[in-house]
Amino acid sequence: MQEAGKGRERVVEVEDLSATTKDAAVVSTKPTKRYPLALWIAILGLIMLVGVYIFSLSLKQNGMLFGLLQTNMIEKEREKPCHDPRIPDTEIPYVHYPTPNTYDREECACMGVRFFAILSMQRSGSGWVETLLNSHPNISSNGEIFSVKPRRNNITEITKTLDKLYNLDWYSSAAKNECTAAVGLKWMLNQGLMKHHQEIVKYFNQRGVSAIFLLRRNLLQRYVSILANAHDSAMKQLNGTHKAHVHSKQEAEILAQYKPTIDKKTLITELKRSDKLAVDALMNFKNTRHVVLYYEDVVKNRTKLMDVLDFLRLPKRKLSSRHVKIHTKRLRDHIDNWADVSNALTGTRFESFLNGRSRR
Ligand SMILES: *[C@@H]1O[C@H](CO)[C@@H](O)[C@H](O)[C@H]1NC(C)=O
Ligand SMILES: *[C@@H]1O[C@H](CO)[C@@H](O)[C@H](O)[C@H]1NC(C)=O
Numbered sequence: 001m002q003e004a005g006k007g008r009e010r011v012v013e014v015e016d017l018s019a020t021t022k023d024a025a026v027v028s029t030k031p032t033k034r035y036p037l038a039l040w041i042a043i044l045g046l047i048m049l050v051g052v053y054i055f056s057l058s059l060k061q062n063g064m065l066f067g068l069l070q071t072n073m074i075e076k077e078r079e080k081p082c083h084d085p086r087i088p089d090t091e092i093p094y095v096h097y098p099t100p101n102t103y104d105r106e107e108c109a110c111m112g113v114r115f116f117a118i119l120s121m122q123r124s125g126s127g128w129v130e131t132l133l134n135s136h137p138n139i140s141s142n143g144e145i146f147s148v149k150p151r152r153n154n155i156t157e158i159t160k161t162l163d164k165l166y167n168l169d170w171y172s173s174a175a176k177n178e179c180t181a182a183v184g185l186k187w188m189l190n191q192g193l194m195k196h197h198q199e200i201v202k203y204f205n206q207r208g209v210s211a212i213f214l215l216r217r218n219l220l221q222r223y224v225s226i227l228a229n230a231h232d233s234a235m236k237q238l239n240g241t242h243k244a245h246v247h248s249k250q251e252a253e254i255l256a257q258y259k260p261t262i263d264k265k266t267l268i269t270e271l272k273r274s275d276k277l278a279v280d281a282l283m284n285f286k287n288t289r290h291v292v293l294y295y296e297d298v299v300k301n302r303t304k305l306m307d308v309l310d311f312l313r314l315p316k317r318k319l320s321s322r323h324v325k326i327h328t329k330r331l332r333d334h335i336d337n338w339a340d341v342s343n344a345l346t347g348t349r350f351e352s353f354l355n356g357r358s359r360r
């Protein structure tokens with residue numbers, strides 16, 4: 001009996017589907033008593049599905065999930081014996097008390113540590129800015145850790161590397177270990193950062209990593225620097241060694257003597273490509289705690305770096321670097337075929353780069 005009933009139900013359901021798609025009026029005249037029940041169950045199921053779907057969407061969009069995670073982290077940090085009551089709740093996800101595997105932090109064990117990452121592109125002044133930051137007694141920025149390919153092979157390797165770094169177990173000349181108050185690295189957008197951006201953003205938010213974007217406004221100047229650096233990489237102009245950064249005026253002058261000839265056919269494509277990369281990076285990482293710094297602004301005004309110290313909640317210090325700028329003249333004096341370049345860019349959205357000014 002039950003079997004038969006079920007069978008009939010199924011038939012009715014099939015009829016339903018076809019009926020609803022065909023003509024609703026026919027449905028209402030049907031005398032079957034079982035039929036509304038099946039319909040109700042189907043509608044109820046559908047409503048539940050839609051409900052669950054909308055709920056999961058809202059969780060994602062409103063960052064409720066992230067909020068929950070953060071609350072969780074706040075609870076966890078509170079339990080630690082190191083908790084500092086002066087740190088406001090909103091800051092707690094960003095203050096850490098690492099316990100390195102390889103040494104003891106001793107008197108600084110309960111000194112909060114901030115995690116950061118300088119996100120940048122090649123030839124955008126990140127080497128210079130990193131040395132400036134490292135001149136602070138409490139900052140350890142460990143360089144381009146992800147220039148080594150196996151470390152960025154997949155997200156598992158990336159996470160492992162970051163975990164080691166942020167646990168203060170990474171050794172480099174910049175590591176200040178015990179009393180470090182901010183630890184980080186320099187990470188180029190093309191070193192797995194954009195490729196794995198979703199997972200990395202998640203990692204940054206879960207572990208309370210702050211991002212420091214260092215970008216260049218004038219992408220033509222950056223392009224000249226790329227070409228000149230590639231040339232030196234091949235020619236090794238300084239007594240047979242290649243230097244990406246120099247520490248003396250004489251060295252800078254030697255490197256600046258080379259004036260690249262720019263392919264005017266590919267120039268616009270190049271500029272568009274690097275512009276898009278920067279825009280995409282800002283988009284992808286917009287939901288992290290971050291600050292955006294432009295190389296040109298720091299060159300003009302070193303005090304801009306105090307904003308970074310503020311951002312990392314570190315005591316202000318005078319910062320210094322031995323790096324010497326290579327290209328210091330007008331842009332036209334650093335490009336061999338200036339007339340071509342000027343022609344190619346005039347009337348385009350990149351025209352302002354020609355006067356050494358920035359577009360943004
Ligand atoms: C910075 O490091 C010094 C020792 O190198 C330490 O005495 C000082 O407390 C540290 N400051 C912060 C804010 O961590
Ligand atoms: C990630 O890369 C490493 C090598 O760098 C490899 O040993 C490992 O199997 C890879 N893991 C996954 C999940 O692909």
Ligand SMILES: *[C@@H]1O[C@H](CO)[C@@H](O)[C@H](O)[C@H]1NC(C)=O
Pocket residue numbers: 238239
């Ligand atoms: C490179 O050579 C120049 C002379 O050509 C010399 O004055 C300079 O000291 C040398 N620098 C190094 C690092 O050897």
Ligand SMILES: *[C@@H]1O[C@H](CO)[C@@H](O)[C@H](O)[C@H]1NC(C)=O
Pocket residue numbers: 301302303304306307
């Ligand atoms: C230099 O930068 C600081 C920090 O952003 C700012 O307060 C100051 O006004 C700037 N100075 C000039 C001359 O632009």
